[in-house]
Amino acid sequence: MNVLLPIRILLFYLLLSFTAFAWCLVSLVFAPFMSFRTRYRFVVQTWCRSAVWLAQTVIGLRYEVRGAENIPEKPCVILSKHQSTWETFFLSAYFEPLSQVLKRELLNVPFFGWAIRLLKPIAIDRENPKEALRQVAKQGLERLEQGAWVLIFPEGTRVPVGQVGKFSRSGAALAVNAKLPILPVAHNAGTFWPKSGWGKRPGTIQVVIGPAMHAESEGPRAAAELNQRAEDWINTTVADLERNV
Numbered sequence: 001m002n003v004l005l006p007i008r009i010l011l012f013y014l015l016l017s018f019t020a021f022a023w024c025l026v027s028l029v030f031a032p033f034m035s036f037r038t039r040y041r042f043v044v045q046t047w048c049r050s051a052v053w054l055a056q057t058v059i060g061l062r063y064e065v066r067g068a069e070n071i072p073e074k075p076c077v078i079l080s081k082h083q084s085t086w087e088t089f090f091l092s093a094y095f096e097p098l099s100q101v102l103k104r105e106l107l108n109v110p111f112f113g114w115a116i117r118l119l120k121p122i123a124i125d126r127e128n129p130k131e132a133l134r135q136v137a138k139q140g141l142e143r144l145e146q147g148a149w150v151l152i153f154p155e156g157t158r159v160p161v162g163q164v165g166k167f168s169r170s171g172a173a174l175a176v177n178a179k180l181p182i183l184p185v186a187h188n189a190g191t192f193w194p195k196s197g198w199g200k201r202p203g204t205i206q207v208v209i210g211p212a213m214h215a216e217s218e219g220p221r222a223a224a225e226l227n228q229r230a231e232d233w234i235n236t237t238v239a240d241l242e243r244n245v
Helices: 005-033 036-059 086-094 104-108 112-117 129-145 170-178 220-243
Strands: 061-066 077-080 098-103 122-124 149-152 182-187 203-209
Touching: 005 036, 005 112, 036 061, 036 086, 061 086, 077 086, 077 170, 077 220, 086 098, 086 182, 086 203, 098 104, 098 129, 104 112, 104 122, 122 129, 129 149, 129 170, 149 170, 170 182, 170 220, 182 220, 203 220
Parallel strands: 061 203, 077 149, 077 182, 098 122, 098 149
Antiparallel strands: 182 203
């Protein structure tokens, strides 16, 4: 099985690349004529589900979800740990429709970036933190009012297993301003799908959706307190998951 794993990983990437390119072309043709919700289901959910399915079928990378009962009926701000590419696929397929905060540069990638533009992402300039905060606050509120979930990786980038990044307050500030809760998500995807390199290993990723967290008041102090609660819960839960692998 171990001898075949590199071949399976290569096959996975070949299939993933082919489906991504083909689906981007199809999406660019048909998606502009669809409503945002239909477009999201057609472009994002279909392909992201196929990516998760490919990882499961070809590599043996399964998953289990706990805490689905904690998901509120009304879309809100999702704060998630970021260790790999897998959770980007999974969360985009699990929550619908979803608007993700991402690097502005991704929009310029041929075909892939053009397709992303159709999905109302919140594209920020990482080189200008103050402007990025304003973009998240303004565009994030617009997406929430349009009935979309807003996904934010508060550490800003993928963080290796066992390490913790500084949590940005932008997600908590958006939740406070919108008078909506934060939905924290923890997982151990990086254990099986590392941040860097092509290496993957079969196993079962544990995804834990925590109870929705509400701010107790308004303003910057409330956002800071809410952010700290989310950070503590996510980091503690991730540490528990990593110890029990």
